[in-house]
Amino acid sequence: MKRIGLLTSGGDCQALNAAMRGVVKGLSSNLPANELEVYGFFNGYKGLIYGDYRMLTSKDFSGILTKGGTILGSSRQPFKLMRVPDEKGLDKVEAMKHNYYKLGLDCLVILGGNGTQKTANLLREEGLNIIHLPKTIDNDIWGTDMTFGFQSAVNIATDAIDCIHTTASSHNRVFIVEVMGHKVGWLTLYAGIAGGADIILIPEIPYDIDKVIEAIDRRTKAGKGFTILAVAEGAISKQNAKLSKKELKEKMDKNPHPSVSYEIAAAIQKKTGVEVRVTVPGHTQRGGSPCPYDRVLTTRLGAAASKLILNNEYGYMVGIVNGKTKKIPLADVAGKLKMVSPDDQVVKEAKMIGISFGD
């Protein structure tokens, strides 16, 4: 008999349902009939804290491989507030443990990104059996080559840049496509390269606006009428990168621009007189059906997770390393971000073909 809990936490992404389906199918295909009970907690950790759950049946997992979003709902419950009692004085960690033990769970399968993973590790330290599956369009989870959601989001952001390309080539304009990613630039880097962006600005490589303008000028002088920039939400100027967190916050509070892309657009327009347009695909990047890559990845991660559960092996994230699914101790990865290094081969190769990073 196996009794497992499932929850999806943090910003949603494509293939959350596909991953849960993989886990449940892996278990149900290898356990005798009626030897599996699955409880779904609603809206991430909220459901576990407040006991908002439902028993799920095989029917719930049928036909969801291609369905975006999450059948369980999700919410952001910041890790730093987990030890802080709620407004009614409830101890959230104790409440989560209580609901876990009340249902007699063998294990909790938690799907989420970095913040989610930190709380998953906290629950592990508190003695619960945990398996974590790495979801995020940001691909910034340490210990796995790929997170699910990333490839689907790359497809969407690339489509956005592709669409801009056709209109850009009809006008002598500069176009900025703002790609998701506040802390890391993997999505911008990959979509930027795939979409043929001329300039890619990411948080890990602070930009100099004069270098950005030089890159635009170079194209103009070469007779190219338009330039496309892929800019991460968290792109930062060299000047701002030198500020302390507090100084930066104060500066940003006074910033009239809705996002960094609009600030860059205004600076380019002011210095060059060239027309600049900004496109923000925003949350479309997290929406829609998972791409085939993510469907395969999550089916594999789900199957590997089910194998661990059948073997009573807990306390792991299941990732993919060099094409193979791998169990990685949660304690080794929780709290670590996988960032783009300016020395990454992919950055160097992009620079090799003339893509500017504004540095």
Ligand code: F6P
């Ligand atoms: O972490 C995933 C992500 O989509 C980031 O790329 C983005 O910066 C952030 O979430 C947006 O968060 P929210 O959905 O809370 O606006």
